[in-house]
Amino acid sequence: MVAGKFAVVVVLISLCQSVLAATLADTVKQIKPAVVGVGLVAPLATVSHQLKGTGFVIGNGKYVVTNTHVIDMQVPEDVKYQRTVFAGHGKKGQILPVQKIYRDEEHDLAILEIPTALPALPLYNENDPIPDGTDIAVTGFPIGGVLGLYPATHKGIVAAYTPNIIAAKNTSQISEQFLQRLRNPFMVYQLDVVAYPGNSGSPVYRADTKEVFAVVNKVFVKETKESAITRPSGITYAIPASHISALARKHNIPLQ
Structure with missing residues (x-):
């Protein structure tokens, strides 16, 4: 009898893990199109296209969230460069110039404005923090x-x-x-x-x-x-x- 109950518990745990894996896989498919690279394009530099960090799209698709420390990358003074968002994946990418930067230095946040709308993600807007263990x-x-x-x-x-x-x-x-x-x-x-x-x-x-x-x-x-x-x-x-x-x-x- 005990062995039977144990088997049922194992099956239920396995089913829960399978459901979670399936749910996450579906979620990731929706997340990835809105995830972009953040960096710079410096045509005369040794490496012209430089990916410095990650960002993600919000709102109407023309705003990208990242960290201020990502956009404040070190570049030699004599190198001309353009802060850039790299959209798309693999070889099917877009290079979008950053038109404006909105900063929150205290919280290490920046919102970048870009000219082309991309798929966007919703923000969690509840006051309560996400519980530990989630x-x-x-x-x-x-x-x-x-x-x-x-x-x-x-x-x-x-x-x-x-x-x-x-x-x-x-x-x-x-x-x-x-x-x-x-x-x-x-x-x-x-x-x-x-x-x-x-x-x-x-x-x-x-x-x-x-x-x-x-x-x-x-x-x-x-x-x-x-x-x-x-x-x-x-x-x-x-x-x-x-x-x-x-x-x-x-x-x-x-x-x-």
């Missing part, structure tokens, strides 16, 4: 241009909803802004999911819906920057989508 996924370009314009998806869970406090490694990092963040930290999601530097700006969404509830903004690195690729920690932080909505409202950017 199945989630992240889609983006984990290793940037190394893999080309092929978005990859990683799944995980929400590990915690926690204050955005990262200890300074040395006294040179302690500034007035740093102290202000310590006094008034905002909340971020800690995710148990493998992500890489190129995932900055990637949408974070529930496995059973395409509503974006957060944006990847940093990956915890255990040792060196290089080890983020070879030995990822599996700890990722993401900014709640409520800050995207606030930035959009500030600049009258339509979200529908």
Whole structure:
């Protein structure tokens, strides 16, 4: 009798896992067309097309969300370049110039305006945070241009909803802004999911819906920057989508 009950439980767990996998697969198909690369085009540089991070489309299709640290890439002063959104996948891509940038430096967010409408994603607009343990996924370009314009998806869970406090490694990092963040930290999601530097700006969404509830903004690195690729920690932080909505409202950017 016990063995029979155990078998039923195993079957139910297997069915739940199959349903979740099918749901996530369907969700990813809807997510991918709205995920774009963010970088620059510098015709006279050694590498003319440079993918620096990830973004995703919102609103009427002409606005892309990413991180400010993605668009503030280091470029030699003598190199002329255009900030660019790379849309499409593989060899069927579009290069769209960034026409305007709306920034929220405090939350490491930027909304980029582009000339052509692309498929867009809805934002989670509830006040309550996504509960710990919720199945989630992240889609983006984990290793940037190394893999080309092929978005990859990683799944995980929400590990915690926690204050955005990262200890300074040395006294040179302690500034007035740093102290202000310590006094008034905002909340971020800690995710148990493998992500890489190129995932900055990637949408974070529930496995059973395409509503974006957060944006990847940093990956915890255990040792060196290089080890983020070879030995990822599996700890990722993401900014709640409520800050995207606030930035959009500030600049009258339509979200529908």
